[in-house]
Amino acid sequence: MTISIELGAKANGQRGVVDLEELLATRLLVQGNSGSGKSHLLRRLLEQSAPWVQQCVIDPEGDFVTLADQFGHVVVDAASCERDLATIADRVRRHRVSVVFNLEGLEVDRQMRAAALFLNGLFEAERDFWYPMLVVVDEAQLFAPAAASDADEEARRQSLAAMTNLMCRGRKRGLAGVIATQRLAKLAKNVAAEASNFLMGRTFLDIDMARAADLLGMERRQAETFRNLDRGHFVSLGPAIGRKPETVRIGPVQTEGRGGSPKLTPLPETHGDDAAGLIFRRGPEETQARAPAPAASVTDVLAQLAQARPEPAVPARIDLFADADRDAAIAGIMTEMMAEPDAGFQPISLLYQDFLVRCRIARVPGEPIDLPRFRKEFAIAKADLGEVGFASADWDQATLVAASLPEDVRGVFLLIAKAALSKAPCPSDGEIAKAYGTRSTGRARRLLTYMEERGFIACASDLRGNRIVMLPDVGWQTAPGPVDMAPVN
Template identity: 60%
Template sequence: MKVGIDMGQVSSAPGGGSALLDLEELLATRLLVQGNSGSGKSHLLRRLLEQSASLVQQAIIDPEGDFVTLADKFGHVVVDASRSEGDIQRIAARVRQHRVSVVLSLEGLDAEAQMRCAAAFLGGLFDADRDYWYPMLVVVDEAQLFAPAAAGDVSDEARKVSLGAMTNLMCRGRKRGLAGIIATQRLAKLAKNVAAEASNFLMGRTFLDIDMARAADLLGMERRQAEMFRDLERGHFVALGPALSRRPVPIRIGTVETSARSGSFKLVPLPEQPKEEARDLIFKPGEDEPVRPVMPRRAPPPPPAPSTNDLLAQLARTRPAAAPEPEAEATEESKAERDATLDAILREILDDPEAAFRTVAVLYQDFLVRCRIRRVAGEPLSLPAFRRRLAVARAGVDTATAEGTEWDRAVAFAADLAEDIQGVFLLLARAAMEGSACPPDGEIARACGSRSPGRARRLIAYMESRGIVVTRNDPRGLRIIALPDLGWETGPGDPNAFEEPVGSSDNRDLFAVG
C-alpha cells in the first residue's frame, strides 16, 4: 500500500499540484535536506514530521531544542540529554521496544557532549533486539555537527564515535527499520560517506559555489543550472528521488501546526528613557539582584624551578652539534632503483579499487608512509611531483612505453595542463599512442577520482572547448578522440562499456548523472 505524505505544492505544476512523498519508499531510501540558515529546513522537517506522526514512529535528534514543541500536539516524549551515555543508550533501546516517538533535546550541551550523546542514542536504536526492528524515521537536524567532513575543535575520539554512529544509521540502518533523514546547512561540511547513502534530496537556497555545484551534481543537473539555488525563496526546495520524483521538481513546503520555540526574530522598538536612568539601570544593582563579594586578586605564583630533565636538556643544547654524516653520492643505478621502488609503491596503492576515489592528499600520506616502511633513500617526493607521478600511474602506462620518447612528448604537454585534467589527458594519450580503443566514461571518471560518468563527459567537453582534444563518432556510433597537438588518435570505443573492477565497493556514487 502506497502512503503519500503531503509536503506542499509543486511550483512548476499548473495550478500547483500536491507534492507527495512516498513514506514506504522513504523508509527504504533515506532523505538528505540541504539549505543555508533561513532557507526553511526546520520548517520542512516539521512539516514531514507532523504529516507522518500518526503513521510511523519518529525519533528526532535536536541540537537546538526546536522540535520539543511536537510533544504538546503529537505526543512525542522529550528526552533531556543531561544524562549519562549509558542511560541514553538504554532509553533508546526502550524507545524501540515500546514504539514511542521521542525528541532527543541536546540544547545546552557543548559540541563534544552533543556528539557523544547523539552517538549513544543512535547506538541504542541500532543495537536493539531483532524483535523490535519496527519502521522508524530518525531525523538528525544540523547533521554536519555529528558527521563532520573534517576534524574540528572536538576530540578525535568523539568525532569517530559520532561519525561511526551516523554512518551506521545511513548505511546499515535500513535493514533494522531505521530510515535516516539528515538536514545540513552545507554539503561541503558533511561527511561524503554519510551524504552518499541518501537516495532522496530536497535542496534549498544556498550561496557558496562549492555547495551549489555539489547540490547540482546530486540532482543530476548541469553546472550552469547551479545558479538557481541562489534564487530560491524561503520554504522552496528542489526535490529528487524515488520517494519524491524521478526528475528534479521545485516544490513549496506547506504550512505547519506547531512552531519552534526560537521562531524568527522581529524588530522591536527600543524603550524610551532618559540617559541618566539608563546609566542607573546598568550600573546599580536591582533590589532582587544578589550582590556578589569582590574577590581580591591573588598575586601570580612564582615560576616553578626547572626540573632535572630541563637542566639536562639545556646542557645538551650547549654542546656542539655532531657533524652530519656525508651522504653517499647518488649514482645513475641508485636513481633508477629508487624510481623503480617509487613506481612499485604507487602500483600497490592503486591496486586498491577504492584508491581511485580517495583524495590526492590521502594518497600522498599513504605514499609517504609506505616509503618510510621501504626505507626509500633520498628526499621524499613533494606533493606536486607526486601528483605528476600519480597521473602517469593512473594512465596505466607500462615501463617500456614510459621510457620512449613519444611518451615524453605526452608528459611534457600534460605538464602545462590543469591538474584536474592531467590524468585524463594521459589516459587518452596512452590509448591513442597504443592505437587501442577509446576509454569508456567510467574509466575516464576513475582517472580523475570519481565514479560519475557525467563528470567524465563534462571534462571531455571542457577539453574539447579548449582545443586539447577533438571527439567524433564512427558509423557504428563508437567514440574516437584525437589529440591534435600530438598527432595521435584513439581507436573506436563504446563510452558506456566500462565495468566496475572486481572487489570495488558496492556503494553507488550518487554524484553520477547517467
Template identity: 60%
Template sequence: MTVAITIGERRGATAGDGPVTMDLAELLSTRLLVQGNSGSGKSHLLRRLLEQSARLVQQAIIDPEGDFVSLADRYGHLVIDAAEHTEAALQAAGERMRVHRASVVLNLEGVDAEVQMRRAAAFLGGMFEVPREYWYPVVVVVDEAQMFAPAAAGEVSDEARRASLGAMTNLMCRGRKRGLAGIIATQRLAKLAKNVAAEASNFLMGRTFLDIDMMRAADLLGMERRQAESFRDLERGCFVALGPAISRRPLAVRIGPVETESRSAGPALMPFEPTAPTEEIRELILTPVPERELPARTPRPVAPPPDILAQLAAHADVARAEAEVEAQATPEIDPAEQKQRFAAILADILQDEEAGFRPVHVLYQDFLVRCRIEGMGRQALDMPRFRRALATARAGVDARTAQTDVWQQAEQMASALPEDVQGIFLLIARSALEKLPCPSDATIARAYGTHSLGRARRQLAYLEEQNVIVLRMDGMGRRSAVIVGLGWETAPALPDAPA
C-alpha cells in the same frame, strides 16, 4: 502498500493545485538528504515532514538546538534532555524507545559540541543495537547533520568524532535493514561527510549561495553545472526535490504550512524606540557592580623552606654508614677468585641467545643484580671494566687464558680501540691464538650486537684500516685474519657461514 504524505505544492502553482507527496514506505528504504543555508526554511521542512507522518510512523529526532521539542505538546513525543543524562543512560533510552515504540526528541541544547556528538552517538547506538524482534520502522531525523558527521576533523577530540561519525554511518548505511529511515539535514553539503551523504537516494535542496555547495547539490540532482546557479534564486521554503519517494525528475516544491512552532524562532523585526531617557539608561547600564564582602581569612603559618643542602648531607652520611656496614659484613675475596666469579656470571648471562643483541646498559644491570645475589654487590665492576670483561667473554676466552701474558697483549691492543669494536677484535684474536676458523660475518654481527651482516663487514674494514688485523682471501673464497704485531693467524673459513 503506498502511504503518502503531502509535503507541499509545486512551486508557482495556485492553492490546491499540484500537491507534492512523499511515499513513506519508499522513504524507509531510500533515506532523505535535506540541504539549505540558514534561513532557507530547512527546519520548517523537517517540521512539516514530522507533523504529517507523526500518526503514521514512529519518530526519533536528534535536535541540537531544541527546535522540535514543541512537537511533544501536540503529538506526544517524549523529550529527553541530553544534559541531564549520561551516555549509558541515553544508549539505554535508544534501546527502550524502540522496544516500547515511543517517538522521542533528543534535545541536545545546552551542551557543547563534543558532548552533543558523544550523546547523540550513544542514543543512535542504542537504537541500532536493539534485538531483531524490535526492528519496527522508525523515521530518524538528524538536524545540523554536519555537526555529527563532519567531513574533516575540527576542534572536538578524535574519539568523539569517530563515535559520532560511526553512528551516523550506521544509520545511513546499515539502518535500512533495522527499520531505521535516516533523514539528515545540513546547512553545508561541503561540511558533511561524503560517505554519509552518498547513502541518501532522495533529496530536497534549498537555497544556498556558496559555489562548492551549489555544485555538489547539482551533482546529486543530476543537473548540469550551469544550472547550479538556480539554487541562489530559491525563495525561503522552496526546495528542489528528487528521488524515488518524491519525484523521478527534479521538481520545485513550496513546502506547506505547519501546525506547531519552533521554540527558538527568532523575533520579528519591529520599530526601535528607546525605553528610557539617556541618563537613566547610562545609570542602569554603567552602575558599578557591588563587590561581595568576603570574611577575613586568618593567614596560615608558613613553614620555613626545607634546607636542601642539609638533607643531602644527612642522606650522604646515612649512605656512607650503610656502605661501611656492608663492607664490614662482606668478606674479602681473592682478586683471582673474584675475576673467576665475574667471568662465570658473564658466561651465564651470555648463555641467553638474545643477550648478544641487548644494549650494554641492560646487560650491566643484569650483571649488578647477579653480583648482589652472589654477595659481591660492593665489589662489582664499574661500567668501563664491565665493557672490557664483556668483550672478553663474548670472545669466548676462558678465565685461565685471560690471565696469561699472551692474552694480555691482545687486551692491551684492544684497549686502544673504540669500545664498540673491542669485542670483535678480541673474538678474532682468540680465534687466531687458538688457530680456529676465522669468524663468519654472522658471528661477528652477533658479537657486535646487530643482525646486520653489512655492519659486521664494515667493522672488519675499520679494524683493517686501524692496522690491527689483515684479512686474506684464498682461491676458494675463504677468509683468514692475521693479528698485526703478534703474528697470530686464524684458519681460513667461509665468510657467509652461519653463526
C-alpha cells in the same frame, strides 16, 4: 498501502507529496543555507507523518521539543541522562515511543558523544524490535563532519561511525535517516551519499551548489538556480518524491519552532525631544522591573572592594543607631521572606515589592535599598549562610568572587561555595533549582553547564555518579553529592 505525506505545493499548483514507505527505504537529505527553511521542512514532515510512523529527532538546539505538546513525543534531555542513553534508546525501540533527543546546552564534544550513544542504542536493538522509524537529524554536519575540527577526535569518530551506520546499514533494522545540513561540503561524503531523495533549498556557495548538482545528477549550470530559491522553497528529487527535479513550496506547520529568524516589529511612536531623556534617565518602571544585568568587570569588583563594609557614608540625618537597627531590620525581613515556602521561586521583581511593603510595615528608617542591592543581598540570604562554622574571611572571599559573576548565577555560586566551605555534599539539582528561582531541575542543570563552560565552576562525578563541584577561583570543592536524577527504571 501507500501513505502520501503532503509537503507543500509545486509551482504548477499540484501537491508536492512524499511516499512514506518509499522514504523509509530510500532516506532523505535536505540542504539549504541557514534560514532557508530546513527546520521548518523537517517539522512539516514530522507533523504530517507522526500518525503513521515512529519518529526520533536528533535536535542539537532544542528546536523540536514543542512537538511533545501536540504529537506526544517524549523529550529526552541528553544533558540530564548521559549515562543511560543506550538503555533509553533501547526502550524507545522496544516500546515504539516517538522521541525528541534534545542536545541543547551540551558543548560540541558531548553532543557528539551523546548522539553516538543514542543512535547506537537505536541501531543495536534486538531483531524483534526492528520496527520502522524515521530518524531525523537536524544540522547533521555537527554529527558527521566532513573534516577534522577542534572537536575531540574520539568523539568525532564515534559520532561519525554512528551516523554512517544509520545511513548505510540502518535500513535493514528499520531505521530511515532524514538528515538536514547547511552545507553539503561540511557533511561527510559517505553519509550524504546514502540518501536517494533530496530537497535542496537556497544555497550560496559554489562548492555546495556543485555537490548538490552532482547528487541530483544535474548540470552544474542548472544548479545556479539554488541561489535564487526563496525561503521555504526546495528543489525535490528522488524515488519517494518525484522522478524529475521540481520546486516545492513547503506548507505550514502546526507547532512552533523555538529558533527562527528575527522578525521586524514596528517601532514605537516617536518620543519627540524626549528620546535622549528616555535612555539617560532612570524611568519609573526601573525600580520594579528587572534591571539589565551586565557582568561585573574587574573595575566593578575593585570599586566594590573599596566600598566594602562599612557601607558608604550614611546621610547625616540618620544617626548611627538607626543605621545599625536598619541593617538588622533588613536582615530580619529577608530571613522572614526566605522562610516562606515559595520564596525561592518568585520573580525577583515580585520579591522586591514584597520586601518594600514589609519594610514600610516594619518602619525601617531611611531610603529603601534599591533593586540591584536587594538582588545581591537576597542571593546571599538564599545561599543561607546560617550557623555554619567557617571563617567569615573565606565567606567574604566567596561573595567577592560572586560579585564578579553575572547576577543571575551568583546565588547558585554562593550555594555551592557554602557547601564547599562546610565540606558538605554538592547541592542536588533540586536545591540548585531553588537557589536559581525555578522548579525546573532541567534549567538547574543547564545553568551548571553554562557556569562550567564559562569556567566559573568545574564539575566532576565520582564512581557512584555523585557530583563534585570545584570552584577554580577560590580553589575549594564540595564533597560528592547525589544529583537527584529521576530514577530510570
